[in-house]
Amino acid sequence: MNKLPPHVQRARRPEHKELRLASILEAARSLALDKGVRAVTLTDIAARTGINKSAVLRYVETREDIYLRLTAECWSQWATALRDALGQRTDGTADELAVELCRTVVDQPLLCDLMAHAPLTLERHVSADAVLAYKLAALAALDDMAQAGARFQPPLDEEAVRELVSTVSLLAGSLWQIASPPEALARLYAEEPRLAHAVVDFLPRLTSAARTMAAGLTLRAR
Incomplete structure (x- = not known):
């Protein structure tokens, strides 16, 4: 033993x-x-x-249980960071919200890394109770961000902000994996000009997509 x-x-x-x-x-x-x-x-x-x-x-339970717990913690930290960034303003714009969403998530590299792993592997190697605990924690953070975002820029309601946050999280998880290749791949991208398109500038790319979506949501709301 x-x-x-x-x-x-x-x-x-x-x-x-x-x-x-x-x-x-x-x-x-x-x-x-x-x-x-x-x-x-x-x-x-x-x-x-x-x-x-x-x-x-x-x-x-497992290694995956450890990282699923950390993903839940990171979601809560992201919500806190966004709320602090938006402050008590009620005159913000959807564009400003998109920029702050991206800035605050990029400030959390662990969350960016975990976002892709959570649905692909972490949730598949733990108990249903562990998945439920994670989902409830992430949803609570999402609701917190939706409330803060809707208060910051009234043209969008909580449902629209929730949609924006969810999309930013999906994009951040995917783009992080592309923008953070293993050392061997990074070296290959640097040495081979034909693969220049594989080098992603993470924050600008994410922010551009978020700002475009925020503008679209604002038009829909009006």
């Missing part, structure tokens, strides 16, 4: 379990920021945390 390393005490009290879970999540976050979500294994996370894999699995 696998045992904890001698220097690691098993967490028995609820508050100790919460601290251990927080350390696991922090290790996973740090590793993903260093080398990308796709490259991080459960073994990596266990090693960074200082415990073995079987011990990690006392606190989470």
Whole structure:
């Protein structure tokens, strides 16, 4: 039977379990920021945390469960960042909203990376309860952003802002993967002029698409 390393005490009290879970999540976050979500294994996370894999699995279901929890956290952080950026203004424009949406999500590289992985892999390797918890957290963040956005620029209602945020999140997840290729691919793109189209300037491309959609939503609302 696998045992904890001698220097690691098993967490028995609820508050100790919460601290251990927080350390696991922090290790996973740090590793993903260093080398990308796709490259991080459960073994990596266990090693960074200082415990073995079987011990990690006392606190989470799978590696994917760890990153789904982090995706939910990141959605909440994005909502907070957008609300802070918009402040208490009620005279903003849809164009300004689009720009702030993109700026605040690009400031969260982990979320940009996780957005593509969540539906493709993370949700497929956890329990239904874990998916439900993630979905509810993401929806709560989306509702928060919709309320803040509709207050910021009244021509769009909450439903329209929700549509804008959802589309920006989908585009951010896809564009991030294209704009952040592995080292070998990045070198190939730099050396081969015929592949110049594969080099994506992430923030400008995302912002251009968001501003266009925001303008369209404004026209529809009127």
